[in-house]
Amino acid sequence: MAKVIATISLKGGVGKTTVTAGLAEYMSAEFGQRVLLIDLDSQINLTTMMISEERWLELNTNGRTLATLFSDAVKGTRYFRLDEAVERGVSPVKKVNSVDLLASSLDLIEVQEDLSALRVEGRVPNGGTGFLREAIEPVLDFYDYVLIDCPPNIGPITLNGLAAADAYIIPTIPDVLSTYGIPQIQTRVRKIGHEIGRTIVELGVVITKYKANSAVHRSTAMRLRRDPTIQHVLPSYINEANSVAAAAEFTSYGTLRVKYGNQGQFDQFRGLTMDVMTEAQEKIR
Template identity: 70%
Template structure:
């Protein structure tokens, strides 16, 4: 059975999607893992990063995105076909062959509101958050890890991701405003864990866009490390770097080094993937 890890935060732009994409590619290429990426963000960043906008448009028109799944739940239809929706071997890096993707859609914005209404109105309030988990269950055994990239909120779509997650990681830029929301997201996940009657393990905080020459970054990292309410600041800080920013562009790369950068970036991401794998092995069921 796959281990399911969500990338969550209440703040946008902190590197959630970049971490999810890179973790998938490094776990696959460097550690031989079979990965399913699940894009839950209506901004479709992970989706366009992996398959490009043109292919996304085709899938969206064909009803082969997660919007179709949630629309089915709201409308009582059954148009969504998971086998058709899963895009196989999506990595732009030639040798990375075991990363699949469940694509998102801009249409998630509308369905999100209807899902909220469903959650409030239904007798079984958990039904509206188990839609994704139920849909993915038949394919879960084909993967070692399912990485769920969440939007920066705790709306019903994020809750669908959390409801199937064994653990979660919180990417953050180590500055004042980015770290501000960490206790809130921890609290929300805790409350939701209670609601579903299952513990969702905090695997740790991932430091992103780290600038060694920034005093704020240095002191914030120190504060986070001392903070007892944070389970674990993962030791592999991701540097702010042009090549990591450029990795978001949909284009072929010969190697992971060519995609993410050779000045320490490759080693940091590889280290992070290794850490997450070890933490998941120790802490997840």
């Protein structure tokens, strides 16, 4: 049974999607894991890191994105077909052979509003948080990991991501603004866990876009490590680097070293992937 991990942050631009994509690619190419990526963000960044924009348009036109899943939930229709929506063998890195994707759509913006209304009106079981989990249940045995990239808010789509997850990670830039929302996330996740009757485990905070020469970054990272309310800061940081920024482009690469960069970035991502897998093995039953 796959271990399902959500990536969540209340602030955009902290490297959440970059970390999610990197974890999937390293889990596959370096550790031979079968991974399903789920893009819940209507910004579709994870989707367009993994497949071309042309391919996305094709999937979107044919209703093969997660917007169909949630619009079914809202309208009571049954158009979403999981087997058709799962895009197999994604990623522009040749060495990455076992990553699949459930693509996002810009149409999620509108669906999200309808879903909020359902939740407010109390017309759905579990506050309408269980649609994603129910949809992916049949394929959980085919994967080692399912990684869910949530939008940077606590709206109904994010709640579906959390309710589908066994655990979560919180990527953050080590500065004041980016770390501000961490306690809110922890509180919300606890509440959701209570609502659905199981604990969603915190695997840890991931330090991203780290600048070793910044005094603020160094002191904030230190403060997070000492903060007793933060469960755990994962030991591998991801430095700010041009090669990592360039990884957002969908262009083909032979290896992960070429994509992420060979000046330590490869080892950082590999280390982070090991951190996450170790935490998941320990903390998810």
